[in-house]
Amino acid sequence: MTHELKLYCEKSRLAELRSFIAEVLVPTQLSAISQNQLILAVEEVCANLIIHSHDCNPQSYIWLTIHLNSDRIIFEIKDSGKAFNIIEYKSPEINAVVREKRKGGLGLLLVRKIMDKIEFETDHTFNTCRLIKKLKSK
């Protein structure tokens, strides 16, 4: 099953993004904690794009496509803003975040801890970030 959402680049839309993902994840029967983790990871990537690649421009948008497969869930996030290569980005150490009183930098660390695989590609028109979560076989 594939589900698609066009998300306009406003921070106030993040709640809408969460509801959309929650709805899509219902049939997976994942635990509430696992569902929350996936929602969080996708939101972190989208919030990052909305704020840093699109400067919260409400006319810009990103596409989220969720592929529900029997063995994995793939979240594909596509946009045409400034390319942000999530794979090359180096997350800060937690201790450095505390020492420097930083408010940012934790989001992509969460994404890395939650997802099994992260892919990024850009063809100079679109940037595509794929977050992959394997489902445990029963």
Added chain:
Amino acid sequence: MLSINMTGARDHLVIALNGEVDASNSVELDEVIQEALSGSTQKILVDGRNLEYISSAGLGVFMSYLEDFREKEVAFVIFGLNDKVMNVFHILGLDQLIRIKNTQEEAEESLYDA
């Protein structure tokens, strides 16, 4: 949606969070903590019983004040987090850096016995 309530009790302040904290509203949490720190209180409690969701934007606010709490010798305790929210703190190991208690009673005990 997020609503924040700050009340005083004995020698401490209680910041009650109601709803979801994300990048759209984390600045509100930031302002409230800043306000709490600007006063004379040495003890701050965060009531997380009605906190439904937190993203890195909210976690980042707490993290950015840990040094200030230490420098100003302010005791800071969060209590009542639901399993989903607690899990998010746990993923990053923040439960090792921030004092988190199950109940208000335990949290107050930890504030006044420390």
